[in-house]
Amino acid sequence: MTNASIEAVRVKLADEMLSMTDEQLHELVMSPWAELRAQSRVLVSA
């Protein structure tokens, strides 16, 4: 696998992701944190 091939995938994927809305990107970034917070609550309440 060449570096150029990998780099082409990275650039194309980034271009595609730029079409995501602000809300979708915010959800993408924050969902793992929200999930972790929910898990922590369960552990505290258990």
Add this chain to the structure above:
Amino acid sequence: MTDYHLRPMTAGRLFDVAADWRTLAGEDEFTVELAAVFDWCATHLTPTENDAHAMELVDDDTGVTGAILEVITARRGRLSKMLKIYASPHFWTVDRDPLIKREVVELYAAAFVLMIADGISSGVDEIKIYGRTSQMLDILSSLETIWNSGDRSGWSATLAGRWLSIAPKA
């Protein structure tokens, strides 16, 4: 585009990254939102068969950690799986800042591609990425299409359920 590299988290780096992210998030936010990830990282620094370990995605130019990745190595090192991406608080204002939007896109594209490229170069038979949310699944679907549209030296992408698999063509 911002260039990143992926490397295993270490105890020393964990201390530094926690300090950076505490400053970015603020003390209260760090305690509520972030501390649990660093607690988890502290006990998952060493890759262990079928258990998750922490890796960091580091900006080549600044040395700043953009994200912590939860990764599993299985099949005696022949399978690598990425479960989660915890992005730095720096990116949490993505819905309010156009510059951050571009940075988030570059961060995630780098995370996916580096997981695949590093896996292939290290000799694994398969790399899998989990699509936990609808947003992640949409991205993985795009990645599958992009990957299969070019010459990838015999490696193909297949989205099955919530997993994107990158493996040599059968």
